Amino acid sequence: MDKAILVGIDLGKYNMEYSLEELENVASALNIEVIEKITQRLDKPNIKTCIGSGKVQELKNIVQHTNATMVIFDEELTPAQIRNLEKELDTQIIDRSFLILSIFAERAKTKSAMLEVSLAQQKYLLPRLVGMRSSLSRQGGGTYNAKGPGETKLELDRRVIQTTISKTEQAIKKLDIQRKVERKARTINRVPLVSLVGYTNAGKSATLNTLIKHLELDSNLVYEEDVLFATLDTTARRISKNGYPDFILSDTIGFLTRLPHEFINSFKSTLKEIENSDLIIHIVDGTSKEKDLHIKTTKSVLKDLNCEHINSLEVYTRLDLINDKNDLDGFWISNKTNENIDLLINHLYKNIFGEIIIVKLRLPYNKQNIVSELNAKTRVLDTQYLNDYVYLEVKMFQKQLETYKDYLYSYNNSK
Ligand SMILES: Nc1nc2c(ncn2[C@@H]2O[C@H](COP(=O)(O)OP(=O)(O)OP(=O)(O)O)[C@@H](O)[C@H]2O)c(=O)[nH]1
Ligand SMILES: [Mg+2]
Structure with missing residues (x-):
């Protein structure tokens, strides 16, 4: 198991504590144990090493006196910073974007998700080839990020990556055209589309499954699990209830704060479905102490995807875990006890039709x-x-x- 030291940089731009907590969750989802966290308050990152030289020494000391196998920065590092830090600390240096992309590489199952993750990784790697060359070639087989398009990583030739990028883009384009045809067929039949969106692990897939079970639909359940990024693709189910009009309910990738640009760009074709929604169900984990931040994050990703104007319904999950139900604001459901599911179904039909x-x-x-x-x-x-x-x-x-x-x-x- 890899052991990591996390480095948080407080630039006063976001909640560093929470950002580090997220980073730790992503790391543990990748089987990386966080053994130490250090933080530094900075006006702006140091050009050479991101953190100041004093902090680098402190970090070096920790690396030398622990069994850490890597240092993970909660900021995106430049190629030069990676190179300098590696030289200074003599260990593997990884940044937030790389870690997030790695978990996507590990989770991707369908063809389109794999293509999109691979594109995001290649785009991330391209400008960093120089910096990461030593770190990647030093890695043995067992290291977690040798997964995914790992073989190309080791070839590490700019031209090879560039060719792969355009090939991947073409393959994604092809899938995109296929999706467009399917979408068009839906427009002709006028079956409305409803998308489940929200922060990762909020309960989007669970909500889709609850509806499938509750309405006794003849559809397969989708994968739901108490891990980050359980869903990496869009799965749609036709909701067909006797006496009611049909609609399509679509489940998709969850969001995280400060997602890397490469992610949003590469996942555009998967996320594009949301743009065609007649209604967005914004799923929120009602028990999270950071639910306001989760809501803000989701809204900002929706804005990036030009989906702001779409009618949306906020739904809080895990009502079963709330003891005092008297002072709750908003609309709550439980995917465990089915509380308020009938109400949700009525809400949906009314909002769509x-x-x-x-x-x-x-x-x-x-x-x-x-x-x-x-x-x-x-x-x-x-x-x-x-x-x-x-x-x-x-x-x-x-x-x-x-x-x-x-x-x-x-x-x-x-x-
Ligand atoms: N107790 C309780 N658990 C829930 C509820 N809704 C979802 N869960 C659980 O929360 C975990 C995460 O749910 P998912 O549906 O996989 O979450 P998601 O939003 O699809 O997450 P990603 O696909 O990772 O973005 C699962 O273990 C669910 O069974 C609920 O209302 N009550
Ligand atoms: Mg899911």
């Missing part, structure tokens, strides 16, 4: 297919076969009427 209305429709007999559809997707209160027409009294959502407006006979506003 509008208010419930009761209308009378008149259809010619040759439109039996639409009569069957109405029976499946709305709640038919009364059916009468008279003369040349079928008259149906139907309870449906406002937006569904769009599909059946040609058959509208009368409008009844009372519910």
Whole structure:
């Protein structure tokens, strides 16, 4: 197991304590044990070594007197800083971005996630080749970051990486086109898209699974786990409930504060789905002491993805773990006890499809297919076969009427 010393730099720009805590979580998810943390308050990072020379000596002392195998900086380091620090400390130097990208490399399972992680890693590595050459070539086989596109890392030739980058980009583009076709098919069928977004480990996948189970849908459950970045891809499920219109519910990657630029850029095609959402469900771990920061982080990533304007619903999970439920603000659910899940489902339909209305429709007999559809997707209160027409009294959502407006006979506003 690798043992690491974390270095936090307080530039007064973000909550350093919490940033370090996140970094430690990412490290432990990669099986790296954090044995020591040191911090320094700085106005700006030192050009040569990020931290000041006194701190470098302090760090050197710790490295020499512990069994640390690496030092992880909670800031993005320049190639020169990596080189200088390595020389000074004679150990492996890693920064926040590299660590985050490593966990993505380890978690990626699907083709598109693997391509996107690999692209992010290559883009990160390219400008750092000089600095990281010694560190990477020194690594033995067992080191965690030898995973993923590790073989290319060792080739470490700028041109090789550049060629790989353009190949990866092409492959991603191809998948992107495929996705666009699927998306277009959905637009034609007008099935609304709802996206689950939020901080990593908030309970997005669990919420999707709860809905699949609660509505007894014939779909596979998605992977949920109490680890960081359990989900690295977009998985969509069609939510089809008897008497209600269908919608697509899509689960995606979780966010972290200060995500590396390479990440956002490379994951754009996976995250692009969110841009087409009719509704965003922003899932928040209600028990986290940092939930405000998580909400802020998610909102800022959504802004980067041009999704600010999309209607969004904040949902707090883990209601089952709250003792005093009286003073809770916001909308809470439990994926363990299913508390408020029916309410969530109603909320979703109302947000996507509008208010419930009761209308009378008149259809010619040759439109039996639409009569069957109405029976499946709305709640038919009364059916009468008279003369040349079928008259149906139907309870449906406002937006569904769009599909059946040609058959509208009368409008009844009372519910
Ligand atoms: N007690 C309790 N646990 C929950 C609840 N919701 C989710 N969890 C658990 O929290 C852990 C994380 O849930 P996930 O659904 O995997 O979280 P996620 O948001 O998909 O996380 P990433 O995919 O890593 O971004 C899992 O172990 C869930 O079973 C809840 O309402 N109550
Ligand atoms: Mg998940």
